[in-house]
Amino acid sequence: MRKFALGGKLRNLFGAVNVEFYDELEDILIEGDIGPVTAARIIESLRGEIRGTGKKDRDRLSGILKFQLGSTLRVEPLSLIENTTNLLLILGVNGVGKTTTIAKLANFFRRQQGKTVLLAAADTFRAAAVDQLVLWGKRIGVNVFRKDPGADPGAVVYEAISSAEANRTDLVIADTAGRMHNKAHLVRELGKINRIAGNRISGSAYKKILVLDATTGQNALRQAEVFQEAIGVDSIILAKYDSTAKGGIVVAISSDLGIPFSFMGVGEKVEDLVPFDRELYLNSLIGS
Ligand SMILES: Nc1nc2c(ncn2[C@@H]2O[C@H](COP(=O)(O)OP(=O)(O)OP(=O)(O)O)[C@@H](O)[C@H]2O)c(=O)[nH]1
Ligand SMILES: [Mg+2]
CATH class of the missing domain: 3.40.50.300 (P-loop containing nucleotide triphosphate hydrolases)
Structure with a gap:
């Protein structure tokens, strides 16, 4: 499976978390076609998840982001009805x-x-x-x-x-x-x-x-x-x-x-x- 440009940018961002983190993340998500509304919603949830622990290691961030992106993703196989056209x-x-x-x-x-x-x-x-x-x-x-x-x-x-x-x-x-x-x-x-x-x-x-x-x-x-x-x-x-x-x-x-x-x-x-x-x-x- 291919890797997207978004992935590389996220890896860099997660590797060096700074004060601009959320703004930069939002830009990356929008550039990756996630769209401004969804990007803003994801950033909000991410903030909520991270608040409290203050620990922003790369694996945890990418795990949370994956969960957030996946939570709205709908995947459903195309299945046919049997014994009919x-x-x-x-x-x-x-x-x-x-x-x-x-x-x-x-x-x-x-x-x-x-x-x-x-x-x-x-x-x-x-x-x-x-x-x-x-x-x-x-x-x-x-x-x-x-x-x-x-x-x-x-x-x-x-x-x-x-x-x-x-x-x-x-x-x-x-x-x-x-x-x-x-x-x-x-x-x-x-x-x-x-x-x-x-x-x-x-x-x-x-x-x-x-x-x-x-x-x-x-x-x-x-x-x-x-x-x-x-x-x-x-x-x-x-x-x-x-x-x-x-x-x-x-x-x-x-x-x-x-x-x-x-x-x-x-x-x-x-x-x-x-x-x-x-x-x-x-x-x-x-x-x-
Ligand atoms: N790389 C790639 N090319 C694709 C894929 N699907 C279709 N194409 C190419 O996209 C072009 C347009 O494909 P068509 O199937 O003719 O598209 P269409 O929607 O039927 O086009 P119209 O009938 O003209 O409206 C063709 O050159 C296809 O070979 C794909 O998954 N990957
Ligand atoms: Mg056609």
């Missing part, structure tokens, strides 16, 4: 890694859990998006339900579910377009797909999964807010985790929005998807 609706803005993540998820559930999978090409906004999904489908040996470019994405999802149910397929994973004209358009389009999907598949067999690009920092928090508000988000997959020097956005999102993380993308290949590991993540974040 599940739907994962994949959300995210343009270019975050949605289509690649869909191929990775399909491969994961097929190989690791022996599930049958159908991909639904509901990013009908541009022809290349459908072609890209079809190409991934061929590579990993999974069928892709498609209609003509420009088709109604809700209809693609509806018909893909019908086809999957007829074939007793365990899982439909639907791609969606992130490239919308504006926020209102995005929200309207997603609302429509969500209503159709929710009418066809009920309860926790239908999950809305948001893909975020780990390299976009605080912007990822704003994206999560928009999708959460639009149709709700059940789980987040953090793509491009291999390409970021910061990881604090996970803590910020967990803490502000309470959405759990399920997987992280760690490369461009289909095998490069790993279940989100809480301990590994916290250790790599604070550099222990």
Whole structure:
């Protein structure tokens, strides 16, 4: 597991605790994408914990900080309901890694859990998006339900579910377009797909999964807010985790929005998807 820049800075800070300690720590946390609100809350708790003993050795400080960061971190595996058709609706803005993540998820559930999978090409906004999904489908040996470019994405999802149910397929994973004209358009389009999907598949067999690009920092928090508000988000997959020097956005999102993380993308290949590991993540974040 990679080490973040935050970890190195924290090690230096903990090695030489001085009067500026809390200010410096706050700066480091904010720089690491933890966000000002969460950083301030963590500093407050840390002050409270340390007050009294006056002893600030490195191990104790990093132990307390790890506990504080972990206390708001939500990690939850993505589990499918047995004996029914599940739907994962994949959300995210343009270019975050949605289509690649869909191929990775399909491969994961097929190989690791022996599930049958159908991909639904509901990013009908541009022809290349459908072609890209079809190409991934061929590579990993999974069928892709498609209609003509420009088709109604809700209809693609509806018909893909019908086809999957007829074939007793365990899982439909639907791609969606992130490239919308504006926020209102995005929200309207997603609302429509969500209503159709929710009418066809009920309860926790239908999950809305948001893909975020780990390299976009605080912007990822704003994206999560928009999708959460639009149709709700059940789980987040953090793509491009291999390409970021910061990881604090996970803590910020967990803490502000309470959405759990399920997987992280760690490369461009289909095998490069790993279940989100809480301990590994916290250790790599604070550099222990
Ligand atoms: N390093 C790295 N690259 C990734 C990862 N996931 C996706 N990518 C790359 O990110 C780029 C965009 O990925 P796509 O899957 O096409 O993203 P998208 O969200 O479907 O994009 P649009 O359909 O254009 O909105 C591609 O070059 C992928 O190879 C990851 O976990 N790590
Ligand atoms: Mg795509």
